[in-house]
Every structure is written in structure tokens, then in C-alpha cells.
Amino acid sequence: MSGRYIDENVKRRLYAESMGYCMNPNCRCNLFAGTGDIIEKAHIDPYCKTADNSFENLVLLCPNCHTNFDKNNAFTPQEILSWKKTRQEELKNFFEKKFTTFEELEAAVVPLLMENKTIYENYYKKNNKKLWDKFEPVILINNRKLKLLLKTNLNLIQKQQEEWYSNLASIHLFMAHIEEFEATRGDDEKNREILFPVEINSIFGVVPVEESLIPSTECLELLIKKLKEQEKFVAIEMGVEHPCILMVENNKTVQVFLDDAPRLRQIYYNYKCFKKTNVRLESLNFALKYIRNKKVPFKFINDENLREISINHIKMIFVYEYCLGQVKLMEMLPKEDTVIVNLHNWNGESCISRQAYERAEKMNVKLLTMDAFYEYVQEIK
Known part of the structure; x- marks a missing residue:
């Protein structure tokens, strides 16, 4: 093994620390371009003198800044060390922002989840190892940002004592996954103990999951009432295999499936719509589906009362x-x-x-x- 070998764990921490930009605050060059990267790992104290490949002695730079540091002596080691502290503060200041609504948090989280999803599906799932190795650092960087965003805004996430019914439990699991993902996984060790919880994409409306319907018809009725008050209600479709509600979110119409339980739980939490169950939604949808299958027309007398129809x-x-x-x-x-x-x-x-x-x-x-x-x-x- 080469004496210049840098431990995988160190490299992953460096990627996450950099946020994808040259660590020189006066440069901030994008280290990822096209289908590759321009990342260079610079030793703060020369390796030939210290043989130190630790995280503390390494920094990610663009080729120009690396050359200016190593060959042109444009920066001192003390300056380079200060860049680490500067980037850490930048990361915290930007991604530890406290939001007042879930929609604000969602607007910051979704682009990061979408980019991670694109990289994972196009490179990892398609066994494109070369591109996966190039772009896995982007996921590391995005995950560091996501962790800070979520940790600062846990109060906006739906929670319940029973973990199976709690979005907050899924968020905590996701943060544990991020820590493990960032730790180290070499080529000979690809299995992970904590997999990415699919509920995360559901909570933020990226990809729905298919679970059972949340029992309370009354919760859904209250949501419709509150959406109407805010002029965000579009339509409700029931009596089908996957019932859904159409609503306005972030100034666009979105379709929320009623069996996409983590997503709907979060929406109920956002709008304070949790109510005691009197009529089970699954039973009601089954009855309406039977009517629809018999090709008998029906309509809700009032969208805010799904328990009453005209038939x-x-x-x-x-x-x-x-x-x-x-x-x-x-x-x-x-x-x-x-x-x-x-x-x-x-x-x-x-x-x-x-x-x-x-x-x-x-x-x-x-x-x-x-x-x-x-x-x-x-x-x-």
C-alpha cells in the first residue's frame, strides 16, 4: 500500500466538509463539473515531513489553489487551517437555519433529496461504478446539509409515541444512516447496517410509498375544510384503489395519495388535523369502490363530509x-x-x-x- 494512501473515512469527511467547493473562501470553485471532478487533496503540513494523512492535515482545493499553496507559497498553513473553520461556520450558518413552516423546510430539503436520488438511481443501481465513485461525494455533501437542516427543524416534523406511526422516528433513522454513510465503506465493505429509510422521500413529497390508509375519515374532512379556507383545495377522489387528494402546495397543484401514509401524516401535522376516528377511511373507501365498480354514479353532498353521498x-x-x-x-x-x-x-x-x-x-x-x-x-x- 502506498504511503500516500488516504483512509476512506478521511476522504468522506473531507468531501462532506467542503460542501463541494474549493475550501479557499476567496475561490469557492465548484469541485464537481460535468461527469467528473477537479478535487485535489492538499496536505497542510507537507506529507514528506509528517507522513500525516489525517483529516486535520488535509484540505480539498481546486488545482489552481493547490498549485498556489504548494509551489507558489501564496498561502500559509495557518491560513489553510483557518479555511476549515470558516467553512464549518458557513455550513452551520447556512444550513442550521430555523424555519417557521414545514413548507420552508421542504423547499430547502427537496432539491438535495432529488439530487441524491438521481445519482443513486443512475449510477449505483445501474452498476456504473466509475460514475458512482465520482459522484458519491456529492451525496456525502448533500447528506451533511440535510442533517443540519433537519436537526435544526425537528419541531416541524410529525411525531408520535409509537415509532411506526412517527415521521420523527424516520428522521432520526435517516440521520443515523447519514452518520454511517459518512463514516467509511471501502470497496470490500459495501453492506450498510442502516439503509436509507424510504419514508424520507414520502414525507417530503419526492416519492410516495404505499401503506395502509390512515384510519380517521374525520382527519381528512378537517384537512379539506382547512385547505378550502386557504383556497388550496382542488379535489378529492375516493372509491378507487389508490384514493387521493389534489391540493395546492408551494403554488402548484400536487396529488397526495391517501395510502402514502408518511406524507399524509406530515400534512395532517402541518394543518393540525388529527382527530379521533369514528368512521374508518378504509371501510368507507371500500364501500365507495363497490359502488363505483357497479357503475353506479355517486357524489359527495359536501366535500367536507365524506360520510354523506348522493346516490x-x-x-x-x-x-x-x-x-x-x-x-x-x-x-x-x-x-x-x-x-x-x-x-x-x-x-x-x-x-x-x-x-x-x-x-x-x-x-x-x-x-x-x-x-x-x-x-x-x-x-x-
Whole structure:
């Protein structure tokens, strides 16, 4: 092994420290250009005298500054050392900015995630080792920036005590991944203990993930109400395999899938929309999907109340009760000819009490279990 060998761990720290620019604050030349780089590793105290390949004794420079330092004596070692401190302060001042909204944080984070994604997919996943080796330092640099941005703005991330339901837990996992990624991985050691959590791209709207629907219909209804107040609501599509909401975000219309759980959790957190579940969204979407599959037209009477639709010119209300009783029915005050469907079907016919049926008959209201609902939809012409 050459005496000039620089440990992989040191090189990765140098890349992250540089932010991709020559460390000379009066130069700041971009070290990455086209399909290559112009990175040169300069020893602050000459290697021939110290044999020191430590992080503290190395600095990344462009070829011109390296020549001016080594051959032209344009800079002193003390000046070079001060550049490290200057860059560290620049990094902190720029990327430890405290944001007031998640949208501001998102605007800073997304370009870095997108660049990392492009490099990873085009070079690493396509086994283009030459270009991956060239551009992996860009990911190291972006990750250092991301870590500072996220660490300073953790208060803007949705959190929950249960880790599986917490975006903050995914952020902490991502920061641990960044630390491991920056540490060292030589050619003979490519496996990582902590992989990039895909939830990160979901949280920031880069790539959706497919999970289960967040249970609460009421959360979604409240979100629609608040979006309307801010003129950011466009449309809601349900009764499909992947239901979604169209909304305005950063002055453009975006599609948010309701089974993209990390993303939707973050949006609920941003708009303070978490509410107790009464009607399970998955059950409601299943019922609406059944109606749609039977080619029966329906529409929401009010977008802010997804539990009420108009079907065949009749009002249909969906509830989710273990046993729908007459007290609940009377509290609802349904108008005549309303159809009420109990989505809770775990106890079969017993999900609607005999007293509720009797009261419904007097009120001229139809009560349906899920089995009866299927028959009712099939009979609609």
C-alpha cells in the first residue's frame, strides 16, 4: 500500500466538509463539473515531513489553489487551517437555519433529496461504478446539509409515541444512516447496517410509498375544510384503489395519495388535523369502490363530509358502529328516505339493533348492514 494512501473515512469527511467547493473562501470553485471532478487533496503540513494523512492535515482545493499553496507559497498553513473553520461556520450558518413552516423546510430539503436520488438511481443501481465513485461525494455533501437542516427543524416534523406511526422516528433513522454513510465503506465493505429509510422521500413529497390508509375519515374532512379556507383545495377522489387528494402546495397543484401514509401524516401535522376516528377511511373507501365498480354514479353532498353521498338521488350516510342503536339513530336526525349504512360488519346482522330498525321504520329511514348494502347497490338501475 502506498504511503500516500488516504483512509476512506478521511476522504468522506473531507468531501462532506467542503460542501463541494474549493475550501479557499476567496475561490469557492465548484469541485464537481460535468461527469467528473477537479478535487485535489492538499496536505497542510507537507506529507514528506509528517507522513500525516489525517483529516486535520488535509484540505480539498481546486488545482489552481493547490498549485498556489504548494509551489507558489501564496498561502500559509495557518491560513489553510483557518479555511476549515470558516467553512464549518458557513455550513452551520447556512444550513442550521430555523424555519417557521414545514413548507420552508421542504423547499430547502427537496432539491438535495432529488439530487441524491438521481445519482443513486443512475449510477449505483445501474452498476456504473466509475460514475458512482465520482459522484458519491456529492451525496456525502448533500447528506451533511440535510442533517443540519433537519436537526435544526425537528419541531416541524410529525411525531408520535409509537415509532411506526412517527415521521420523527424516520428522521432520526435517516440521520443515523447519514452518520454511517459518512463514516467509511471501502470497496470490500459495501453492506450498510442502516439503509436509507424510504419514508424520507414520502414525507417530503419526492416519492410516495404505499401503506395502509390512515384510519380517521374525520382527519381528512378537517384537512379539506382547512385547505378550502386557504383556497388550496382542488379535489378529492375516493372509491378507487389508490384514493387521493389534489391540493395546492408551494403554488402548484400536487396529488397526495391517501395510502402514502408518511406524507399524509406530515400534512395532517402541518394543518393540525388529527382527530379521533369514528368512521374508518378504509371501510368507507371500500364501500365507495363497490359502488363505483357497479357503475353506479355517486357524489359527495359536501366535500367536507365524506360520510354523506348522493346516490340515485337519495342521501346515503355511512356510519361505523359496533351496534347501531336507536339512541345513535335519533341523535343523527336523518331526513325521510335517507339510507344509513353501517360499515362495521364484524358482528354480522347484529351490527344494527332491533330497536333501531323499529325506530327507522317510524322515521321512514332505511338501515343497511354491509350485506344489505351490496344488494341495495346491485338493485339500482
